[in-house]
Amino acid sequence: MNHEPKAMNLEPSIVVIGLGDPLRGDDGLGWYAVDRLAETFHSKDIEFLKYRELLPEVSEKISRAEYVLFVDASVKSQATEQKGKGGAIDEMKIVPSENNSSLETHKLDPAGLLAFSSALYGKAPEAIMLMARGESFEYHEGISKGVQRAAQLLVNRACEIANNWLEELWSAPLKQ
Numbered sequence: 342m343n344h345e346p347k348a349m350n351l352e353p354s355i356v357v358i359g360l361g362d363p364l365r366g367d368d369g370l371g372w373y374a375v376d377r378l379a380e381t382f383h384s385k386d387i388e389f390l391k392y393r394e395l396l397p398e399v400s401e402k403i404s405r406a407e408y409v410l411f412v413d414a415s416v417k418s419q420a421t422e423q424k425g426k427g428g429a430i431d432e433m434k435i436v437p438s439e440n441n442s443s444l445e446t447h448k449l450d451p452a453g454l455l456a457f458s459s460a461l462y463g464k465a466p467e468a469i470m471l472m473a474r475g476e477s478f479e480y481h482e483g484i485s486k487g488v489q490r491a492a493q494l495l496v497n498r499a500c501e502i503a504n505n506w507l508e509e510l511w512s513a514p515l516k517q
Contacts, residue, residue, distance in 0.1 A: 352405040353388035354510050355503060356466075360413040362393050367475025367488050370414035370495070374471075377496045382503060386510060395449040397457050404462035408506045411435065411451045411468065412499060414475040414488075430495055435468040469502060471495050 359375030361368040372391045379389040388406075392399065403409050415431065437459045438452035449457060451470055459465040473491040475484070484492055 353386055354407045355387045355410070355506050356403055356406045356408070357387060357389050357410045357412065357499070357503065358395075358399070358403075359389070359391045360393075360395070360411060364480060364482060366477040366479050366481050367414045367484050368478050369482070370473055370475060370484055370488065370492055371412045373484055373492055374412040374496050374499060378499055378503070381496075381500060384507065386507060387503060395451065395454045397449065397454075399449075400454055400457035400461055403454065403466055403468075404458040404464050406466045407510065409435075409451075409455075409466050409468040410499060410502055411470040412495060413470070413472050414478075415472040416475065416478070430474075430491055430498065431470075431472045432498065433470050435470050437465045471499055471502075 357375055357378055359371035359373075361371040363369030363372045375389045375391050378387075388402075390399075390402070435451045435455060437455040438450070439456075440453075451468060455465040455468055473488060473495045476487045477485045
């Protein structure tokens with residue numbers, strides 16, 4: 342999809358962050374999804390990033406965005422609250438953590454990263470987390486067969502979210 346913005350933005354308005362470790366099987370799902378999304382979207386309004394873990398330095402980058410989409414693998418599905426076969430997908434809105442201890446760490450979760458962004462830069466973007474339950478987190482490259490279908494569903498849902506955000510951005514009146 343080739344999207345042309347209505348106005349020239351200096352910074353991407355959407356940041357998509359893939360989390361995980363591609364050398365740990367299904368833990369590489371976040372990176373896999375970001376690679377697929379980067380192949381799909383060709384817009385200067387979206388930036389694609391991959392991290393093994395979230396660090397405080399990432400808060401500066403997200404503070405300049407309107408929206409952030411986190412994609413990751415999980416050991417258990419929050420929807421079913423159980424471990425087991427891979428494939429379940431969870432979607433949740435992320436809000437800045439109210440726990441101040443998250444501001445004193447070198448490793449953050451998405452809510453802690455939003456809190457860092459708010460505390461340091463006065464802005465936390467709207468954020469959503471998409472996760473798919475993985476099956477194998479052993480040392481090997483590539484996602485397992487059981488998770489491949491969920492990976493495609495996750496990428497499809499991420500595309501829908503990004504498209505909705507782009508429509509909101511491009512239909513909004515230009516800021517002076």
